[in-house]
Amino acid sequence: MLSDISLGRYIDTGSVLHRTDPRLKVILYMVYLISIFIVNSPPALLVLFILTVIQLIAAKIPLEITWSTLKPVLPLALFILVINIFTIKQGDVLWTWKFLTVTDVGTTRAILMALRLVFLILSTSVLLTLTTTPLKIADALESLLGPLKAFRVPVHEASMMMSIALRFIPTLIEETDKIMKAQESRGANYDTGSAFSRLKGYITVLIPLFVSSFKRAEDLAVAMDARCYRGGRNRTKLNPLKITKKDVVVFILFLLGAAALIGTEVYFER
Amino acid sequence: MDSAVIVRNVTFAYKNEEGEMTPDKALNGISLDIKAGSYCAVLGPNGSGKSTLAKIIDVLETPDEGGVVVLGVVPDDEDKCYEIRENCSYVFQNPDNQIVGTVVEEDVAFGPENLGVPLPELRERVDAALKYTGLYDLKDREAATLSGGQKQKLAIAGALAMDPKILILDESTAMLDPVSRDEFLDLVERLNRDKGITVITITHDMNEAARCGKIFVIEDGKVTMEGSPAYIFSHPDAVKKAGLDLPQDIDLIYELARLSDSSVDEEDLFDDTARIRTAVRLASKAVEMPSEQPPVKHDHGDKILQITDLSYSYDSGRHYALEHIDLEVYEGEILAIVGRSGCGKTTLISHLNGIVRPQSGDVTLYTRDGETLSTNRKKDVAAIRQNVGLVFQYPEYQLFEETVAKDIAYGLTNRGAVEDNISVRVKEAAKIAGLTEDVLDKSPFELSGGQKRRAALAGVLVMKPQVLVLDEPAAGLDPRGRHDMFETIKALRDSGTTIVIVSHNMDEAARFADRIVCLKDGKKVAQGTASELFEDEKKARECGLSMPVLYDFSSKVRQELSKTHPGICLMPPLPFCEDEARSIVRSVLTC
Numbered sequence: 001m002l003s004d005i006s007l008g009r010y011i012d013t014g015s016v017l018h019r020t021d022p023r024l025k026v027i028l029y030m031v032y033l034i035s036i037f038i039v040n041s042p043p044a045l046l047v048l049f050i051l052t053v054i055q056l057i058a059a060k061i062p063l064e065i066t067w068s069t070l071k072p073v074l075p076l077a078l079f080i081l082v083i084n085i086f087t088i089k090q091g092d093v094l095w096t097w098k099f100l101t102v103t104d105v106g107t108t109r110a111i112l113m114a115l116r117l118v119f120l121i122l123s124t125s126v127l128l129t130l131t132t133t134p135l136k137i138a139d140a141l142e143s144l145l146g147p148l149k150a151f152r153v154p155v156h157e158a159s160m161m162m163s164i165a166l167r168f169i170p171t172l173i174e175e176t177d178k179i180m181k182a183q184e185s186r187g188a189n190y191d192t193g194s195a196f197s198r199l200k201g202y203i204t205v206l207i208p209l210f211v212s213s214f215k216r217a218e219d220l221a222v223a224m225d226a227r228c229y230r231g232g233r234n235r236t237k238l239n240p241l242k243i244t245k246k247d248v249v250v251f252i253l254f255l256l257g258a259a260a261l262i263g264t265e266v267y268f269e270r
Numbered sequence: 271m272d273s274a275v276i277v278r279n280v281t282f283a284y285k286n287e288e289g290e291m292t293p294d295k296a297l298n299g300i301s302l303d304i305k306a307g308s309y310c311a312v313l314g315p316n317g318s319g320k321s322t323l324a325k326i327i328d329v330l331e332t333p334d335e336g337g338v339v340v341l342g343v344v345p346d347d348e349d350k351c352y353e354i355r356e357n358c359s360y361v362f363q364n365p366d367n368q369i370v371g372t373v374v375e376e377d378v379a380f381g382p383e384n385l386g387v388p389l390p391e392l393r394e395r396v397d398a399a400l401k402y403t404g405l406y407d408l409k410d411r412e413a414a415t416l417s418g419g420q421k422q423k424l425a426i427a428g429a430l431a432m433d434p435k436i437l438i439l440d441e442s443t444a445m446l447d448p449v450s451r452d453e454f455l456d457l458v459e460r461l462n463r464d465k466g467i468t469v470i471t472i473t474h475d476m477n478e479a480a481r482c483g484k485i486f487v488i489e490d491g492k493v494t495m496e497g498s499p500a501y502i503f504s505h506p507d508a509v510k511k512a513g514l515d516l517p518q519d520i521d522l523i524y525e526l527a528r529l530s531d532s533s534v535d536e537e538d539l540f541d542d543t544a545r546i547r548t549a550v551r552l553a554s555k556a557v558e559m560p561s562e563q564p565p566v567k568h569d570h571g572d573k574i575l576q577i578t579d580l581s582y583s584y585d586s587g588r589h590y591a592l593e594h595i596d597l598e599v600y601e602g603e604i605l606a607i608v609g610r611s612g613c614g615k616t617t618l619i620s621h622l623n624g625i626v627r628p629q630s631g632d633v634t635l636y637t638r639d640g641e642t643l644s645t646n647r648k649k650d651v652a653a654i655r656q657n658v659g660l661v662f663q664y665p666e667y668q669l670f671e672e673t674v675a676k677d678i679a680y681g682l683t684n685r686g687a688v689e690d691n692i693s694v695r696v697k698e699a700a701k702i703a704g705l706t707e708d709v710l711d712k713s714p715f716e717l718s719g720g721q722k723r724r725a726a727l728a729g730v731l732v733m734k735p736q737v738l739v740l741d742e743p744a745a746g747l748d749p750r751g752r753h754d755m756f757e758t759i760k761a762l763r764d765s766g767t768t769i770v771i772v773s774h775n776m777d778e779a780a781r782f783a784d785r786i787v788c789l790k791d792g793k794k795v796a797q798g799t800a801s802e803l804f805e806d807e808k809k810a811r812e813c814g815l816s817m818p819v820l821y822d823f824s825s826k827v828r829q830e831l832s833k834t835h836p837g838i839c840l841m842p843p844l845p846f847c848e849d850e851a852r853s854i855v856r857s858v859l860t861c
Contacts, residue, residue: 010372010412135372167372170414175667181625182668185660186729187652187684204680207670211715219367226328226360227370227381227428228352234386238379238396 009170010133013060017131021247022140028254029127035258036119040112044265048119051257055126069125070118077114084110134166136239142232143241156232168216175212179205273339274436274468275304275327280336281491282322291334296322298491299336304484306341306435309462309469311479311499314488315513316719316748320472323488324438327470328360341435356385359429363441363746365421366414374416374424375400375409381432399430403457418611419450426457437461439471443478444746447611447774448816455481474748476517477819487512500539515749518777518847519823523549525851530556549827550834553854560852570784571601573636574737574768575622575658580631582617591617593792595631599737604759604769606783608776610814614792615772616663619739622770623658624651638736656685659735663742663772665726669714674705677714678728685733695732702765703728704758720751727758738762739770744778756782776818780804780845790814801842824850835861 012018017025039048056066084106091105128137142159149155180190188201282297296319304310312320325331326338329351338345340354359381362368371377378396387395400406403423408416416424422442429437439458443451455478462469471482479485485502487495489512495502502509503520510516516524520539527534530552538548577597583590592614599605607615620626621633624645633645635654643650643657662668671677678696687695700710703724709717714725723743730738743759744752756778763769773779779786780800788796788803795813796803804810804821811817817825821843828840831854838861844850 012410012412133372133376135376163372164370167370167414170412171366178662179668181620182660182662182665184625185623185655185662186668186681186733187655188680189684204668204670208668211670212667216364216367219362219364220370222325222330223360223362223368224370224380225330226355227432228355228384229370229380230352230384236383236386236388236392238376238383238389238392240389 009129011061011065011130013062015058015060015131016246016250017055017059017126019246020131020250021241021243022132022136023144023241024243024247024251025127025132026137026140026144028251028258029123031255031258032123032127033120035261036116036123038262039116039265041265041268042108043268044261045112045115047261047264051261052119052122052126054257055254056122059126059131061126061130065130066122066125069130070121073117073121077117080117081110081114084113135163136241137166138163139237139241156235160232164220171216172209172213176205176209179208272306273303274306274308274341275302275470276339277302277323277326278336278338280323280326280333280338282319282326282331282334284322295491297326297333300488300492301336302486302493302496304468304470306468307462307466308484309459309482310471310484310486311482312470312472312486312488313474313476313479313512313514314748315750318488319491320488321440322491324360324440324470324472327436328358328438329354330360356432357434358436358438359432359434360438360440361422361425361429361442363444365418365425365445368425369413369421372412372414373409374405374411374413377413377424378409378427378431381428385432395431395433399427402430403427417450419446419454422446422450422454423457426454426461430461434467436468436470439469439473441472441474441746443473443475448776449610449814451478452816474746474752476515476749480517480520487514489513498536500536500541500544503539504534504536513748513750515753518818518820519545519549521847522820522824522827522851523552525847526552526556526854529558529560529851529855545823546826546830549823549854550830553827553831553858554834556855556858559859560855562852562856570603573598574601575599575770576632576634576636577618577621578632578634580618580621580628580633582614582621582626582629590792592621595789595792595794597787597794597797599768599770601736601768602763602766603784604763604771604782606779606786607770607772607789608774608779608786608815609789610774613789613814615789616741617792618789619660619741619770619772621645622737622739623660624654625660627651635737656733657735658737658739659730659733661727661730661738661740661743663745664723665730666719666722668726668729669722672713673711674700674714674717674725675710677725678710678732680729681733695734696728699728699732700725702731702758702762704754720747723747723755731762735767737768737770739772741772742774743771744773744775752778776804776816777820777845780818780821788813788815800845805842818845820845820847820850824854827854831858837861 039045085102086100088106088109089101089103091103093101093103095102138159142155145155183204188204189197190201278301279299280297281295281299283291283295286292300323312323314320322331326333327340329345341357343350343354345351345354369377370380375396378399379392382392382395400409403426405423405427413424443454446454458469461467473479480499482499485497485499486493487502494512495508503516506516506524523534523545526549532552532555537544539545577595580592580595581590582592595618607618609615617626621628627645635643635657637643637657643654645651645654669677671680675696678699679692682692682695697707705721705724705728709721714722717725744755747755759769785798786800786803787794790813804817807817824843832838835858838857840857841853844853
């Protein structure tokens, strides 16, 4: 069911990572994002794996949450794996059948690509979504992009929009589930029948979902007005962002991790 | 300052997408005064302009003509508008659509953050608001995971953190179960008493209105009656003409008055004690023995649905939404499933047509053609869905087609029915659901809320199900809409459809259902007729049931009667005011 997916959800385990300043986490996330794309060799991949496991443990994320985070992207990872295995023609041929060829370079590259995606998701989850509330992510972005305000970029508005979008994900998932059940009771089809009837099945869900989302948006706008929202001007914060010593320690440890990763990569790539 | 709100000759019309005013005015020269520190209700049928009035007071809309003064402030520029909004908090009907913050405390802080309240005062305000509403232990929870009742309390906490002088509740209790609703109202009344906050509540619930100090009745954008609840409800004809209802206890008093040829005036209805006294007085005054009406017994037919040892868990066994449920549904009956929000009612009914398949246990359908179908067999599921129609809560949100007719036909077209046949069946279903033929060619999104619900109902009826399952079919409707909905349901039963209805309105369950099943925490805790279930008040409360208002009131009246009439022989309470009044008078006269 839809509600089983924990991709993009916040799970409070009260770990150090949960309490780390979100701005630092966003920066670390950027660093790891780049590192993941630099990684090319198996030893570096191993280091990345170890780092990710350590991070998961540090964030006290239970195994089943990790699994349910990964589950929805596995088909995509598998797809990338298969496509790459059969399309990369460089290197020694390992196996061939009719028009299909598998090479050693292709295999390693394919595995690397698929694993990258997996690590990408894990690192997004552990550094951002699972350990940081959407509002804090939005806060962090607002603060980090603050200088752009001088150039009339609506930073506050954008971050507010983002946090509201994230806040409504569980609500909309619940609603989708409800509408799907209602249409299914009227004979809608989502996974059997012809392509046309399946498409029609999804339309019966999407239209009501859009209509009710607009209604929600209108209601929310009125509710925000009623609560005196008038943009970022003179706003205070209940939990203003503050960098503590602990945050700095976490930041440095993570940077060292990233450095080790890139170091391994550079060392073995030569 | 005497008046918290002054509204003078306000007219208002909503604008359509082109910016033109719609011809029907939402408010039509309305004037009213609300005293500071009072607790008042605004009543009126759907579309009478109640919500618009509330939005005008909170300057979320600006009047076309006329004006408002709120807390002595005239909203003639933007700063004045914000000054009013700062002091005037608004709680909306749908709890989900007013939560801005992801985490509970962040949402509470949203208002004062907008006001620029500095730390540490901000933190103090948030904590105080959370403690006052009893949400402090949940302050770090994700707001989306709260129950409906908790979400509405969160909205109150968010309002409280603004330190308002006026609190507007716009059908805020419509989506709550009775227990949550009582908790919510207790909280609101506490705010009104302790902090002197003026409370304006818009409601369709007459029992809720009866708790207020003052009632305004609004029809067609104008105030047509105003006064204390006792004054308003001492004019029953005017109340009914306005499309409203009487609270059940007051309705019983009028039935007793009719049987004893007496009249009821304002003082008789002043408060609970006065009402009980009046009821006892009237019951003792009756001289003519009312004819005994044989209780209407609906003999039920054969077993049509059988649920055996059904269990279901959403999180692979850690917590069960349903645990070992055994239940039979008989042909031609109305079965009500009651229980608090989150007790497993919706999960249970989702099993009845195989939308959710059993994890363990079985649901069997015995069709009219003598077939035995089980939701455990995949090939049976399609046939079960044809025979068991399921109407979810707020079904108007499932409409999607270009025209109402096409939407109603959706289920049939899916089954590949023949074209002429379809249009006949659509018209038939629309008629049963209470839609006129002229709406069939309109877009479903142009209809009013009540019509949309009927269109959605027709979309299920078109399949001619043997069993019709309805989840809170009357939720959010005004008194007349509720009444019509239940008339439709009764008519369906009379034409041979078996009805399963989920409700948290105990008065309605008692009145319309032949049998009631009560769920608590996923278990079946009680089952029987209304009289059986509510006879033992203590046991009923243990099951998490709230007493129907009528039962509650008449049991107090009976208690008083047994003091004044020793040796009186009282029958168990009945769900309809008229029958109950007769029964009480008979008991008094035979004593």
